Amino acid sequence: MEDLTGLVDWSRAQFALTAMFHWLFVPLTLGLSVIVAIMETIYYRTRSQKWLAITKFWMLLFAVNFAIGVATGIILEFEFGSNWSNYSWFVGDIFGAPLAIEGLLAFFLEATFGAVMFFGWKKVSPKFHLTATWLTAIGASISALWILVANAWMQYPVGMEFDPAQMRNVMDDFTAVALSPVAIHKFIHSVSSGWILAGVFVTGVSCWFLLKKRNRDMAIRSIKVGASVGLAGMLLTLWSGDSSAVDVARVQPMKLAAMEGLYNGSCGQELVGLALLNPDKTLQNDENPYLFDISIPKGLSLLATHSTDGFVPGINDLINGIEITPEGDTIHTTSYAERITMGKTAHEALRAYGEAQSAGDEAAMAVASQTLKDNYQYFGYGYLESPYDAVPPVGLTFYAFRLMVIIGGFLLLVIAVMAFAAMRRQNWLANKWLLWIGVISIPLVWVCSQAGWVTAEVGRQPWIIQDIMPVQAAISAVSTSTVMISFWAFAVVFTVFLAAEICIMLKQISRGSLTDYDSLSD
Amino acid sequence: MDSLECLQIYWWLLIAVLGAALVFMLFVQGGQSMLLCKRNAPYRPLMIEILGHKWELTFTTLVVFGGAFFASFPLFYSTSFGGAYWLWMLILFSFILQAVSYEFRSKPGNLLGERTYDVFLFINGSVGCVLLGVAVGMMFFGGEFTVAKGNILDGSAPVISQWSSTHGLEAIFCWKNLIFGFAVLFLARTMALLYFVNCAHGKDEKKFASSQRGAVLVNGAIFVVLFLAFLFVLLTSQGVEAVDGSYCQVEYKYLDNFLSMWWVTMVFLLGVIAVLWGILSTVLSDKSRNGIWWAGIGAAAVVVSLFCVAGYNGTAYYPSLIDVNSSLTIHNSSSSLFTLRVMTWVSIVTPFVLGYIAYVWKKMR
Numbered sequence: 001m002e003d004l005t006g007l008v009d010w011s012r013a014q015f016a017l018t019a020m021f022h023w024l025f026v027p028l029t030l031g032l033s034v035i036v037a038i039m040e041t042i043y044y045r046t047r048s049q050k051w052l053a054i055t056k057f058w059m060l061l062f063a064v065n066f067a068i069g070v071a072t073g074i075i076l077e078f079e080f081g082s083n084w085s086n087y088s089w090f091v092g093d094i095f096g097a098p099l100a101i102e103g104l105l106a107f108f109l110e111a112t113f114g115a116v117m118f119f120g121w122k123k124v125s126p127k128f129h130l131t132a133t134w135l136t137a138i139g140a141s142i143s144a145l146w147i148l149v150a151n152a153w154m155q156y157p158v159g160m161e162f163d164p165a166q167m168r169n170v171m172d173d174f175t176a177v178a179l180s181p182v183a184i185h186k187f188i189h190s191v192s193s194g195w196i197l198a199g200v201f202v203t204g205v206s207c208w209f210l211l212k213k214r215n216r217d218m219a220i221r222s223i224k225v226g227a228s229v230g231l232a233g234m235l236l237t238l239w240s241g242d243s244s245a246v247d248v249a250r251v252q253p254m255k256l257a258a259m260e261g262l263y264n265g266s267c268g269q270e271l272v273g274l275a276l277l278n279p280d281k282t283l284q285n286d287e288n289p290y291l292f293d294i295s296i297p298k299g300l301s302l303l304a305t306h307s308t309d310g311f312v313p314g315i316n317d318l319i320n321g322i323e324i325t326p327e328g329d330t331i332h333t334t335s336y337a338e339r340i341t342m343g344k345t346a347h348e349a350l351r352a353y354g355e356a357q358s359a360g361d362e363a364a365m366a367v368a369s370q371t372l373k374d375n376y377q378y379f380g381y382g383y384l385e386s387p388y389d390a391v392p393p394v395g396l397t398f399y400a401f402r403l404m405v406i407i408g409g410f411l412l413l414v415i416a417v418m419a420f421a422a423m424r425r426q427n428w429l430a431n432k433w434l435l436w437i438g439v440i441s442i443p444l445v446w447v448c449s450q451a452g453w454v455t456a457e458v459g460r461q462p463w464i465i466q467d468i469m470p471v472q473a474a475i476s477a478v479s480t481s482t483v484m485i486s487f488w489a490f491a492v493v494f495t496v497f498l499a500a501e502i503c504i505m506l507k508q509i510s511r512g513s514l515t516d517y518d519s520l521s522d
Numbered sequence: 523m524d525s526l527e528c529l530q531i532y533w534w535l536l537i538a539v540l541g542a543a544l545v546f547m548l549f550v551q552g553g554q555s556m557l558l559c560k561r562n563a564p565y566r567p568l569m570i571e572i573l574g575h576k577w578e579l580t581f582t583t584l585v586v587f588g589g590a591f592f593a594s595f596p597l598f599y600s601t602s603f604g605g606a607y608w609l610w611m612l613i614l615f616s617f618i619l620q621a622v623s624y625e626f627r628s629k630p631g632n633l634l635g636e637r638t639y640d641v642f643l644f645i646n647g648s649v650g651c652v653l654l655g656v657a658v659g660m661m662f663f664g665g666e667f668t669v670a671k672g673n674i675l676d677g678s679a680p681v682i683s684q685w686s687s688t689h690g691l692e693a694i695f696c697w698k699n700l701i702f703g704f705a706v707l708f709l710a711r712t713m714a715l716l717y718f719v720n721c722a723h724g725k726d727e728k729k730f731a732s733s734q735r736g737a738v739l740v741n742g743a744i745f746v747v748l749f750l751a752f753l754f755v756l757l758t759s760q761g762v763e764a765v766d767g768s769y770c771q772v773e774y775k776y777l778d779n780f781l782s783m784w785w786v787t788m789v790f791l792l793g794v795i796a797v798l799w800g801i802l803s804t805v806l807s808d809k810s811r812n813g814i815w816w817a818g819i820g821a822a823a824v825v826v827s828l829f830c831v832a833g834y835n836g837t838a839y840y841p842s843l844i845d846v847n848s849s850l851t852i853h854n855s856s857s858s859l860f861t862l863r864v865m866t867w868v869s870i871v872t873p874f875v876l877g878y879i880a881y882v883w884k885k886m887r
C-alpha cells in the first residue's frame with residue numbers, strides 16, 4: 001500500500017472531524033431532552049399554558065438540533081467499516097454487538113416517540129405525549145450508553161479472547177464488556193456533561209432574553225429548570241470525572257502522563273493546575289517540561305490513586321518499565337521495548353500457527369497457540385518500531401485537558417450562581433454583566449465539551465484498541481486521495497449544515513416566539 | 523446442524539427481515555423522488571407533511587440494518603464498506619442530506635432556501651434508492667475483492683480485505699446492479715403513491731389522491747418491467763457455491779435455490795402477488811386505499827425471499843469476482859457462537875419494538 005502514514009492520518013482526520021461534529025449536537029440532545037421533559041412534566045401537573053409555551057419553545061430548538069445529530073451519527077457507524085475495515089473484522093465480534101443493541105433498543109425508541117413528541121400535540125393525549133417526551137429522552141441516553149460501552153471497550157478491552165484460527169478477537173464475556181467500570185464512568189460523565197451543556201445553553205439564551213428585556217418570566221422559569229439540570233450534571237460530572245481519573249491511571253497510564261505533561265513520575269506527585277509547556281522538550285532530552293507551572297502538591301497522586309503518597313508514573317517511567325511501590329522500592333515492570341519484542345513474538349506465533357494449520361500439524365499449532373497466548377496482551381506493540389511510537393501527542397492532550405477543567409470550573413460557578421439567582425435572588429438577574437457571562441458561557445461550554453473528547457481520544461493514541469491494535473493496523477485499503485476527497489466533502493457539508501443550524505436557532509431565538517406569552521394563563 | 527450454524531441461519535433471516543423493513547419504509551424516499559415534479563407542485567406541502575412524520579423510521583431502520591450486519595456478519599461489513607468505499611459514501615451523503623432537510627427546509631434562516639432542501643430530498647429519494655439497490659445487487663452479482671486474513675501481519679499493508687482501485691464505482695456502473703437499483707427506485711415510488719392514497723382522505727385531498735392513483739399505474743408498470751428484467755438476469759446467472767470449505771461457480775445457482783427451497787419460492791410468489799394486487803386494486807377501484815399494505819408487505823416478503831436465495835443452500839451471499847475463494851458466506855463471515863447467542867437474546871425484544879411502532883403509527887394517523 002502506498003503512503004500508509006498519509007492514509008492513516010487522513011482516516012484519523014476524517015473520523016475526528018465526524019466525531020467532533022457529532023459531539024456538537026449530541027450533548028445538547030441528551031441534555032435538552034431531559035430539560036424539555038421536565039418542563040412538560042410541570043405543564044402536565046399544573047396545566048399552565050405558560051409552561052406549555054416554554055416547553056414548545058425549547059422543543060423547537062431541540063428538534064432543529066436533533067436532526068443534524070442523527071445525520072452525523074450514522075456516518076460514524078458506517079466509517080468503522082469504510083475507513084477502519086480491518087478493525088471491523090479484528091474486533092467486530094465484540095464491537096458490533098453494542099452498536100446493534102443501540103439501534104434496536106434506543107434508536108427505534110427515539111425515532112418512534114420523537115415523532116409523537118414533535119408532531120403529536122393534537123393527536124395524542126397530554127399523558128401519552130408526556131410519556132413520549134420522556135421515552136425520547138430515555139432513548140437518547142440508552143443510545144449514549146451503548147455507544148460509550150463500545151468506546152470504553154476500545155480503551156479497556158475486556159471480555160474477549162483471541163482466536164488464532166480466525167485471526168480475530170471473539171467475545172467471551174458480555175457482562176464484562178457491558179458493565180466495565182470504564183464504560184459506566186464514561187457513560188455517566190458524558191451524559192451528565194450533556195446536561196451541563198444543555199443547562200448552560202438554556203441559561204445563556206434566557207440571559208439573552210433578560211438582556212433584551214423580553215420574555216422575562218419565561219426566561220427566569222427556563223433558568224430555574226436549565227440551571228438545576230446543569231448543576232445536577234455538574235455534580236455527576238465531578239464524581240464520574242474522579243472515577244474516570246482512577247480508571248485512566250489504572251488502564252491507560254500513558255494517557256494520564258500525557259494529560260499532565262509528566263515525563264518522570266514520583267510518589268506524592270503534584271497536579272499541574274496551569275502551565276505552559278516547554279516547546280524544546282522532547283522524549284529524548286532532559287529539558288524541563290514546563291516554561292512555568294502552578295501546581296497543587298500531591299494533587300495528582302491523590303486524584304489518580306486516592307492516596308497522597310501514591311506513585312504516578314511519567315512517560316519515561318512507563319517506557320522504561322519503572323514503578324515505585326508504596327514502600328518506596330523501585331520495581332521493574334514490562335518496558336515498552338520488551339512489549340515490542342513480545343508483540344513481535346505474538347505476530348510470529350500467529351504466523352507459525354497459520355502455517356501449521358495449513359500443514360495440518362496440530363502439535364506445532366498447539367505450541368504456536370501457547371506462545372501467542374503468552375504474548376498476546378502486547379500484540380499491538382508488534383506493529384510499532386520504537387517505544388516512542390506509543391506516546392500520544394503530549395501538547396494537545398495536555399492543553400485540551402486543562403481547557404476542559406478550567407472552563408468546567410468556571411461553568412460550575414456560573415451555573416450555581418444562576419440557579420441560586422433564579423430561585424432566591426431574582427434581582428441579581430438585573431445585572432447586565434452577570435447576564436453577559438451567561439451568554440458568553442454558551443460557546444465556552446461547547447469548547448469544554450469538545451476539549452473533553454479531545455483529551456480522551458488523542459490521549460489514547462496510537463491505539464484504536466488499547467495495547468492490542470494501533471491505528472495503522474486498523475485501516476481500510478483505500479488510497480489517501482480517496483479519503484482526502486471524502487474528508488473535504490464531509491467538511492464542506494458539515495460546515496454548511498452547522499451554519500444553517502446556528503442561523504435557524506438564532507432566528508428562532510431572536511424572533512421571540514413567545515410574543516403572546518403574557519396573555520397566557522398560568 | 524450445530525448451534526453455530528442454526529444461529530447463522532437465524533441471523534441471516536433477521537438481516538433479511540430488517541432489509542425487508544427498510545425496503546418497505548423506502549416509500550419515504552420514493553415520495554421524495556417525486557417532490558420536484560411539476561404535477562405535484564400544488565401538493566408539495568401535503569406530501570412533505572405526510573412523509574415528514576415517517577423519515578426517522580426509515581433512517582433508523584437503515585442504521586439498525588447496518589448495526590445488525592456489523593454485529594452478526596462483521597467480515598461483510600469490513601469487506602464491503604471498506605472496499606466499495608464510494609458506493610457507501612454516496613449512500614451516506616444522500617442520507618445526511620435527508621436527515622436535515624425535513625427539519626430545516628421551512629425554517630426561517632435556513633441559509634440555503636426551501637428549494638435547495640427539496641432538491642436534497644429529491645437526491646436522497648432517487649439516488650439513495652438506486653444506490654441501495656446497487657449495494658444489494660452486489661450480493662448476487664458480486665464485487666471485485668479478495669480476502670486474506672494473513673495480511674493482518676503485514677506491517678506495510680495490514681488490510682485483510684482488498685478491493686479493486688475503483689472502490690465501488692465499478693459496482694455503480696454495472697448494468698445488472700443498476701437494473702436492480704432502478705427496480706428498487708420504482709418500487710419505492712409506487713409504494714409512496716399508494717401511501718399518499720392511503721393518507722389523503724380529507725375532503726380537500728381527494729384531488730391529490732386521485733392524481734396519485736393515476737401515477738400508480740405508470741410507476742407500477744415500470745417497476746414490474748424492471749423487476750422482471752432483474753429476475754431474468756438473476757435466474758440465468760452464475761452463483762458461488764460453498765461445499766466443505768471449497769468454492770466454485772455454479773450455473774443457474776439462484777434458479778436452483780428457488781427450486782430447492784420451496785418455501786422460499788412460496789414466500790416469493792405470494793409477495794409478488796401481493797405487490798401486484800396492491801397496485802392493481804388501487805388503480806382499478808377509486809375506493810381502495812389499502813394498496814400500500816398489500817404492496818408493502820408483499821415487497822417485504824419478496825426481499826426476505828431474495829435474501830434467503832442469496833445466503834442459504836450453501837450459497838455465497840457476497841461473491842468475489844476476482845477470487846472465488848474469497849467469496850463470503852453466512853458461515854465464513856459471521857460472528858462467533860457466543861456473540862450470536864448474546865445477540866439472539868437481545869433480538870427477543872424485536873416483537874416488542876415492532877409492537878410499539880405499530881401502536882404509535884396507529885395513534886398518529
